[in-house]
Amino acid sequence: MRPTYLEVNLAQLKQNVEAIRAHVAPAKVMPMVKANAYGHGIDGVAPFIEPFVDYLGVALVEEGIHLRQLGIKKPILVAGGILIEQLPLFLEHDLTLTASSPELLAAADEMAESTRKQLKVHLKIDTGMERVGVRDYEAESFLLKSFACRHLSLEGIYTHLANSETPDRKYSVMQLERFQEVLRIYEKNSVPVPIRHVCNSGGILNLPEAHFDMVRPGVLFYGVYPGREALRSVNVKPALTWRSRVAYSKVTLPGRPVSYGSLWQAESPARIVTIPCGYADGYFRRMTNQAQVIVKGKKYPQVGRICMDQFMVNLGADHAEVGDEAILLGEGVTVEDLAAWAGTNEYEVMTNISARVPRVFL
Numbered sequence: 082m083r084p085t086y087l088e089v090n091l092a093q094l095k096q097n098v099e100a101i102r103a104h105v106a107p108a109k110v111m112p113m114v115k116a117n118a119y120g121h122g123i124d125g126v127a128p129f130i131e132p133f134v135d136y137l138g139v140a141l142v143e144e145g146i147h148l149r150q151l152g153i154k155k156p157i158l159v160a161g162g163i164l165i166e167q168l169p170l171f172l173e174h175d176l177t178l179t180a181s182s183p184e185l186l187a188a189a190d191e192m193a194e195s196t197r198k199q200l201k202v203h204l205k206i207d208t209g210m211e212r213v214g215v216r217d218y219e220a221e222s223f224l225l226k227s228f229a230c231r232h233l234s235l236e237g238i239y240t241h242l243a244n245s246e247t248p249d250r251k252y253s254v255m256q257l258e259r260f261q262e263v264l265r266i267y268e269k270n271s272v273p274v275p276i277r278h279v280c281n282s283g284g285i286l287n288l289p290e291a292h293f294d295m296v297r298p299g300v301l302f303y304g305v306y307p308g309r310e311a312l313r314s315v316n317v318k319p320a321l322t323w324r325s326r327v328a329y330s331k332v333t334l335p336g337r338p339v340s341y342g343s344l345w346q347a348e349s350p351a352r353i354v355t356i357p358c359g360y361a362d363g364y365f366r367r368m369t370n371q372a373q374v375i376v377k378g379k380k381y382p383q384v385g386r387i388c389m390d391q392f393m394v395n396l397g398a399d400h401a402e403v404g405d406e407a408i409l410l411g412e413g414v415t416v417e418d419l420a421a422w423a424g425t426n427e428y429e430v431m432t433n434i435s436a437r438v439p440r441v442f443l
């Protein structure tokens with residue numbers, strides 16, 4: 082196997098689910114496993130975690146189909162926007178549809194009727210994200226239409242928070258009030274309220290009054306907090322260790338700059354080691370001369386332009402040989418560190434660790 086790989090601590094993911102469940106009980110838990118389980122590797126994560134969750138969430142219908150092909154039996158919600166021509170796939174693979182417009186709802190009802198199959202649907206209300214969903218101020222006719230659908234199983238209704246990770250709860254509370262207003266339409270029409278869900282990771286941490294019947298943890302399930310300011314009201318820990326090994330070791334002299342663009346050179350003879358991992362693996366090029374790497378248990382600066390498949394680390398006067406251990410993430414280097422060096426958020430760091438990096442599940 083490639084010396085550069087991602088170690089995934091599945092037992093930690095289970096502990097994270099349990100910590101989240103204890104915090105939101107009696108609400109159900111639907112971890113979001115879109116984007117290759119936030120980079121962790123869907124093929125290992127989904128079958129392992131299935132027994133400990135109520136639902137699994139993905140963004141794309143293709144991701145839902147992949148879960149079924151892995152043998153997942155639990156319900157799967159496809160949360161992202163879809164095209165009407167993708168509707169048959171929901172029936173074929175028993176996926177739960179997010180009905181985000183009256184047109185989609187009507188098409189789904191028609192198709193369910195013609196195929197005489199059960200189609201599970203969650204209505205999506207847009208309370209302040211302006212992405213997909215029927216706006217709260219247009220929801221009444223949408224819900225009335227849904228009550229008239231004869232061939233759908235209207236299992237849920239949900240919305241998505243736009244600012245849940247910030248300590249200022251004002252925007253979230255406003256979204257919540259809009260959602261509550263929509264829920265009153267059920268009462269008014271004496272229709273039983275379906276499964277209600279609102280909270281992403283930020284909401285789980287910051288908005289206990291919004292846990293409702295189910296929560297949708299993404300980043301928190303993977304043990305990472307949604308930003309530095311997020312309240313740490315649930316204790317979770319990350320599950321990733323990104324490992325590699327020294328592929329080349331030499332002493333570089335002053336006047337002999339390292340890598341493309343000659344952006345860095347030693348001021349005195351320095352031990353420079355090459356790590357066989359680069360931006361094609363998701364080790365962002367924009368971390369050049371910013372990142373730190375653990376080699377043989379000690380942190381050292383990354384130097385010279387990060388290449389597609391390799392990058393260099395400056396050990397100074399220390400020594401390392403070909404084959405020695407390097408750690409790019411974990412054991413003292415956090416996802417937050419990588420995000421700061423790359424000028425992005427934790428989500429982008431994790432979801433960009435590419436398919437070329439083998440996942441090893443512990």
Ligand SMILES: *Cc1c(COP(=O)(O)O)cnc(C)c1O
Nearest residue numbers: 113160241281282297298299300
């Ligand atoms: C991705 C996603 C989530 C999870 O968001 P986190 O901030 O990672 O917790 C929740 N709900 C929906 C609809 C999503 O698309």
